[in-house]
Amino acid sequence: MIRIATPDDVPVIHTLIRELAEYEKALEEARATPEQLHEALFGENPAAYAHIAQDDATGEPVGFSVWFLNFSTWRGVHGIYLEDLYVRPSARGGGHGRALLTELARICVDRGYQRLEWSVLNWNRPAIGFYESLGARPQDEWTVYRLTDEALESLGKRG
Template identity: 55%
Template sequence: MSQIDIRLGSKADVPVILSFIKELAEYERLSHLVVATEETLGAALFGDRPQAEVVIAALGGKDVGFALFFHNFSTFLGKQGLYLEDLYVRPEARGAGAGKALLKHLAKIAVERDCGRFEWSVLDWNEPSIQFYKSLGAKPMDEWTIFRLDGDALTALAGN
């Protein structure tokens, strides 16, 4: 089995990061929601005020997956947490350990940065991922429901 290498993404990786995002959206049946471009992604990730960080997994020297994450904050714990926004491994590399290597890398970052938790969301129908996360010791937060404001509802609440 080839070694999996994890590296921090850079501005030069924006095209591959966007391709991973589009592949993930297709897998999640959400391609119609992707409006990110190389320009917007580059500015958000590598501009003057980066909004998130990215790590990339390579297998045999070929980029096969990524994880995009940022910090949130727990008032109950009084410390930051690490939130995984997206994790994706290309189908041909699944089962080779890239997903686990990405999560392990992020767990190390969370511990090094003294984060109180490491969290993410998963679609209810994505049973393979749910089982994978549970095998790592992650627990579903069944008592919580995610709410979202976007588009017209967000604008209306903002009073615009």
């Protein structure tokens, strides 16, 4: 079962984000606080949205997605950028990841969005295989660049 996250889900979303960061071998980079997540997802001007995957039998949260709108200047319409998708190892293979992506694809179709995009670590072969089984294809002509921490500060302080 997939449902839209509520403010009461912030603690579990925070926990799942930390589990994902640990899986991706980058726990020290996961610095978001529950308060920041609450503001981003449910504040006056939400910057992102979230869905929860629940175990069908118990109702226990077993996964989540966090996403936000992007915009294609070439297509002239919004799309969805999937920031995080995670299903706990104990629940993998149960259709939760597919259901989360299906829900986001449904939102795209219903709203006329023409892209659903995300990034995946090159070493995460199980995820890559799963995504490709759904028809997703890598955009290998593009390289993601990122400014953070000192580099971002330095550039941002230039006149």
